[in-house]
Amino acid sequence: MAAPKVLISDKLSDAAVQIFKDRGIEVDFRPDLGKDKEALAAVIGDYDGLAIRSATKVTEKLLENAKKLKVIGRAGIGVDNVDREAASKRGVIVMNTPFGNMITTAEHAIAMMFAVARQLPEASASTHAGKWEKSKFMGVELTGKTLGVIGAGNIGGIVCNRALGLKMKVIAYDPFMSQEKADKMGVEKVELDDLLKRADFITLHVPLTEQTRNILSREALEKTKKGVRIINCARGGLVDEQALADLLKSGHVAGAALDVFAVEPATENVLFGLPNVVCTPHLGASTTEAQENVALQVAEQMSNYLLDGAVENALNLPSMTAEEAKVMGPWVKLAEYLGSFVGQMTDEPIKAINVTYDGTVSKMNLKALDCAVIAGIMKRTNPDVNMVSAPVIAKERGIQISTTTQDKSGVFDGYIKVTVVTDIRERAVAGTCFSDGKPRFIQIKGINVDAEVGQHMLYTTNKDVPGIIGKLGTLLGDNKVNVANFTLGRAAEGGEAIAIAYLDAPAAPEVVKELEGTGLFQQVKPLEFNVA
Structure with a gap:
């Protein structure tokens, strides 16, 4: 060969x-x-x-x-x-x-923090120009200041560690970081609004997703304490650049250091030329090492x-051999769908994930299936996560992963059940693969269903009373939302009920608001799945 x-x-x-x-x-x-x-x-x-x-x-x-x-x-x-x-x-x-570049990027964020605290680029340029403006460049110390870290994953965690070594007070906002993990890191876990109000320096270490885009919006920046300094070495688009420029000019924000911009290469930007704004051309990973x-x-x-x-x-x-891929392909996809479902449904930090494998699937490569479940959960906040890196990220965030196997215990030859545990609830969903290889959701919150998985879905919960189905169908129809498949389930007559609609196109936010406004639904949640 x-x-x-x-x-x-x-x-x-x-x-x-x-x-x-x-x-x-x-x-x-x-x-x-x-x-x-x-x-x-x-x-x-x-x-x-x-x-x-x-x-x-x-x-x-x-x-x-x-x-x-x-x-x-x-x-x-x-x-x-x-x-x-x-x-x-x-x-x-x-x-x-x-x-490979976590330490380098974290060090660049620390360097940018020093640079903006002491106005180093401007002081250097002034001195190179033959001036001696010692009194002009009055800086601030980092020791004793509060650093707000948005995103305490791989790179953010290193920044936290380095900042603690500089004797800073570190507070962190990360929806997926457990309290146990925060305690181990030696940082205070806070909500975003609390971080904005308290931090002297704010540094960003999250990916750019729909949830994080403009996380430092004008509204968020206006909540910060006067004299705050902003550092972004993560991704362009996390900060409203125009709002930041306005608040720098007003004096509310004392300085900013940015390595990334909404449009790159950044040959022009509203922040360029402003005093005490340090800019570098996406150098986060640019070290020899x-x-x-x-x-x-x-x-x-x-x-x-x-x-x-x-x-x-x-x-x-996922990690698997070529032989395993032929048999496991549909099950791997199902595992990712189940993880994606609970990931999209869960806003609070996840403490634990339990995966139960029943029947035929319990004899397969469970490590690959576990990775698929975890990746599905994590992709809500990190679209670049993969089935190898997902367990590492989960471990770093203190999420406990457990796996249970059991012999065939029901009407299906095999199924997978995923349960996530948070401080306030447990959420579970189960699924199987039919003989045609198509994954199905078969149980949600203990309620039996039979739902084909589609790219665009709508999940609702309500009390089991007459008129719900008609209202849901009519409202979707009035908004030109076509339903490809529709599944119902209930715990008991008159009790809790759920519905899952497989749609031809995503349900627009205004449609979701209209459904919520009816007062008939306890929850209305659009879901998106990566259906190849």
């Missing part, structure tokens, strides 16, 4: 190239090819693997020429330059290296997959 062939189309270190060679993989190192999309498209069909950084754009059009391609390895965490959906449809695994680490990691991961079939840090495939 011919040796696998890998193309490196961006700049990777010589040591990374050597890893491929030492493993017996044929490698072409063409670090400038990624900038020429036509030239890349002309040769991509010859390769089993493609190793990239950010310059190479892996589009659907490029993938049409990649007939042999099995794996794409991104040296770094961000994969915005890869069309993951197109890659998945073509059976191409997309890997990244999510943990980090770039070397992610390059070596991606070379090892790709080699392991191409030679041994091992899957590590894949964004679109």
Whole structure:
């Protein structure tokens, strides 16, 4: 059998190239090819693997020429330059290296905090210009100040640790961080409004999602204490840049340090030129050590997959062998759907996740299924999480994971039940795979149902009284929302009842508000599932 062939189309270190060679993989190192999309498209069909950084754009059009391609390895965490959906449809695994630049990014946030506290860039420029304006640049100490950390995951956790070493008081807002984890880290777990009111410095370490977009909105920024300083080394779009500029001009915000912007490359921005605003061109991961680490990691991961079939840090495939994938595919998808359901339904921090495997599924690769469940739960707040990194993130947040197996105990040959535990409730959902391979929800909150999983769904709860179904159907129809499938269930006559509608299009916010306004429903929740 011919040796696998890998193309490196961006700049990777010589040591990374050597890893491929030492493993017996044929490698072409063409670090400038990624900038020429036509030239890349002309040769991509010859390769089993493609190793990239950010310059190479892996589009659907490029993938049409990649007939042999099995794996794409991104040296770094961000994969915005890869069309993951197109890659998945073509059976191409997309890997990244999510943990190689954590320390570097955290250190950059700390450096930016020092820079804005002491006005270092402006003082340096002034001194370079031959001025000696010692009295102009009056700074503030970090010692004793309160640092508000929004997002206490991998990078945010490191920032917390470093800040405690600087003798700062650290408060953290992270909906998925348990109290036990906060206690272990030595930080105070708070709600966002409390953080805004108390923090002298605020640093962001969350991904950009619909939930986090403009998390520091104008309204949020106006709640901060006068003299606050804002640091963002996470993602552009987390801060309302115009609002921040206005509050900097008014003096409410004393300073800001940003490594990321809503539009990049940022050649112009409303914040540019303002006093005591430190800006860097997305340098969070730009250290020699980090770039070397992610390059070596991606070379090892790709080699392991191409030679041994091992899957590590894949964004679109769980860890399993090729033989297992044939049998487990539908069950893996079901596990992710069940996790996604409870993840979307749960707003408060999750303390524990229990997964029960019954019947035939209890004999399968449960580690891969566990990872699929956890990834489904975590994707609500971190869309880039994968089935390898999800358990690590859950562990770092202090979430307890337990698994139970049992012999066939009901009418189904096998099923999976996912239960999440928070400080105020338990929430459970179960599902199975029918003979056609299609996943189904079969029980929610202990109520039996039979619901086909669709991309757009609407979940409601209500008391079992006449007229609910008619009102729901009429209101959806009046708003031109077409129902593809509809399932009902109830605990007992006159008791709690639920409905799940599989829709052709998402239920708009105004439709949800109209349903809530009827007073008939205890809960109205739109749900979205990644149905391939």
